[in-house]
Amino acid sequence: MRLSELFAKTQRTPPKDEESKNAKLLEQAGFIQKLSAGVYTFLPLGLRVLNKIENIVREEMNGAGGVEILMPSLHPKENWEITGRWQAFDALFKTKSNFGGEYALGPTHEEILYALLKKHISSYRDLPVYIYQIQTKFRDEKRPKAGLLRAREFRMKDLYSFHANDKDRDKYYEVMKETYITVFKKLGLNVIPTIASGGTFSELSMEFQVVSDAGEDIIFLCEKCDLAVNKEVASKADAKSDKCSNCSGITKEIKAIEAGNIFPLKEKYANDFNLNFKDEAGKEKLVSAGCYGLGTSRVMGIIAEVMSDEKGLIWPKGVAPFTIHLIAVGESPKVKKAGEKLYVDLTARSREVLYDDRAEKMAGEKFADADLLGIPLRMVVSEKTLEKDSVELKERNSETIRLETIKTFLEKYDK
C-alpha cells in the first residue's frame, strides 16, 4: 500500500481524550478512531492488524478441529429467556424492532448455538463437534475503559465444544489449553495460564493473562513452579498471596490483562435447551460442552499496550500491518524511480510493503511516522544509498542500521 493513498492520517500529538497507552498510540498512529466510549472504527492499518490476529487464531482453531461458522448479532429475546439471561445478564444490549419483537445484541452465543444444534445433534455419532466463529460482540459495559481493553463493541473468537461425556470434554479442554498457548506465542504475546473463576456453572476455568500495569486482574504467580492463580479465586484454589500451594515456592502478586479464557460449560445450557443425544445404549443424555473465548480486538490493544517505546508502536512480526516500511528520501527522479521499482518488486515477491511515497513530506516526518507505525523493518532508499545500489535497513526494535544491495535483498525472496 502506498502511504499517499492511505486516507487515515497520523497525529503529531496523542489525542487528549484518551489516557491509556494503547488508545493513545493506536489513535495517534491512525490505526483506530473513537466513535464513542468503547466503540472504535478500525482504520486501514488497524484492520490489517486485526485481520492478521484473527487469521492466526483461525488457523490454530482449524488445527484443533474447529469448524468455523458465523452467527447473527441480532438475537431474539426468546432465546435469552430460555436461559434466564435476558434478565440476568447485566451487560446485555437490548433493542426493539419497529415492527414488533425484541432483540439482544449478542455478547456471547450459547443461546443461539444450542438452539441451532438441536437440528444437528441427535446421536453419539454426531459428537464431538467443535464450532467457532470470529465476530463482533456487544456488551453494555457500565464503564468502558482503556481503549480496546474494555469496549462496548469488540471482536472475539468464541469456540464451543460439544461432547458425549465429561471425560471427552476434559480431554479437549487440555487440547484447547495447548492450542491457546501456541496461538499467543504466534501472536507475539507472553501469556501466563492462570487458574480462575468459572462463574456459576463450573468451579474453575483457565485464563490467559498478559502481565501489564494496565491490567484489571491481579494474579498470584509462583516463581518456582509457574503456577498462577487469579486473586479472585485464591481461596477457592487454595492459593495464597505469598506462598505457592503447589510447591511451597514464593508467589508474587502481579497485575495482568486477560487475553483469553477457557472453561467447561458442562450440561448447563444443554439442560436449558434440551440438547441431548442417544448414546450407544439408546439412552437420552445431555450434551456436555466447553467454551473457549479469545478477544481479538483486545489482543490488538494488549500488544499496543505492552510493546512500544517513546517513539511509537512496535508490532511483533506475526501481526504487523506490513512487513516492510519503505521510505523514499528526497524527490530526485532517480530516487523516485528506484522507490517505485522496489515497491513493485517486493510486492511481486509477496512482501507486504507500506511505501511512503509522499513527495511533499520531509524525511524527518517520514522517519517519525515509521517509528510511530511500528512496522518491523524500515527500508530507506535515497541518493546516498543508490550510489551503492543499496538500501538502508533498520529493525524497529533495534538501533542498528545496515546497508544491503538491492540485488542481495531481493534475492532472499526469490524462491
Place this chain on the structure above:
RNA sequence: CGGAGAGUAGUAUAGUGGUAGUACACAUGCUUUGGGAGCAUGAAGUCCGAGUUCGAUUCUCGGCUCUCCGACCA
C-alpha cells in the same frame, strides 16, 4: 451505578463579561529535501439549552459527551 476532572478550528492548546489568538495540519505560490523545513497569502473554532447582563466563549443552573478512580465484569 457512586465519586472526580475536562469540553475553544482537523489536531494540540492560549485567553477574555465587549471584534477569539498561537502551533501543526489544510489551500495557493515560490523556495527547501536524511529526523516532524522557510516565506507570503487564504480558509477554518468557543458541546447543547436556559438564566443573569445592554452584552456570555467566560458567571449560574440543567443537559450531553469524553477521561480517570471505585463498584460491576456472569
